[in-house]
Amino acid sequence: MGIKESMIQLTPSPLVRLFSAPYVAGNSLNAAIEKADRLWQTQQLQTTLDLLGEGIKEREDITHEVDEYLRVIDAIGDKSYITISLKPTQMGLNIDPAFCRDNIARILKRAQTHNIQVTIDMEESDYTESTLVLHRSLREEFDNVGTVLQSRLFRTEEDIHKHLDGLKAHIRLCIGIYNEPANIALQKKPEIKDNLFKLLGILWEKGHFVGIATHDEALLRRCLALAKERNIPKEQYEVQMLLGVPRKAIQQEIVKSGIPVRLYVPYATTWDHALAYLRRRMAENPNMIFYVLGNLWQRMWRWIRPKKPSL
């Protein structure tokens, strides 16, 4: 374990909880639904609910996660502004792909009855191939399933051809949160973002729906300009961001222009799960700590900066 990872593991839980509070809806399904309702009613922001949990190893625990997702679907009901996201390893991909497929199929079947879209998140590159195969196989049976592509991976352009051809797929396009080695992935952010822009063009050309998932305003504006230039219908894309990242102004600007904005809203059934998840995320990508501190500082600055006298 490196120094950064050790520091993250040693950070006291109350501190992790304090820093992470804006990024997690809470420790119950009710809290998550309330959050989603409030975001919709006050800001017309749509949401995707994500039950925190990944890398779960016991079948019994995985079945418990599946049952929780079925409860989530029942709680969402006909609220068309809420979708769900899940992690393949949370459904058992790393212990038995067939078991994982059955689990997600159960969720998709229930979600279909309410017209709820389900996104299979993308995890580390060890799971890219199996996740895309899983997505394709489920897509043969269910039209409410989509997945995620990461622009940092060299393989992604080929994956669009190999794994999505012939589908009108529902794709979230992001840079990818996992640091991947130089033999399989781009290493520089500007290149990764240019690649996202290029991949977006290809996905649209092929007729796929794209959730453009980034908080980088310059990149986002480039993507939206491309949509305009190519006359992409508004039903074929949306913008996605994470709960807690302060982007209210641009979110509202986009919503007002008629393009949907969806926030990714993680919730846990216990704070222990939430804290374990956040520590893992910070360890995978220590930049998160700087993001969190930067965002906190922005909020504080807005609060303490000298106000202009009102006229």
Ligand SMILES: Cc1cc2nc3c(=O)[nH]c(=O)nc-3n(C[C@H](O)[C@H](O)[C@H](O)COP(=O)(O)OP(=O)(O)OC[C@H]3O[C@@H](n4cnc5c(N)ncnc54)[C@H](O)[C@@H]3O)c2cc1C
């Ligand atoms: C809706 C959504 C779903 C995602 N799903 C996946 C997935 O399935 N698989 C996957 O590998 N990755 C996923 N990601 C993460 C994504 O790949 C990036 O790691 C993340 O969005 C940061 O990249 P960026 O494009 O926002 O640009 P960056 O340059 O990394 O970020 C731009 C700015 O946004 C803010 N910011 C970005 N990320 C965070 C954060 N986590 N916390 C606080 N502030 C932040 C910071 O102010 C930063 O300076 C998802 C992202 C979103 C928005």
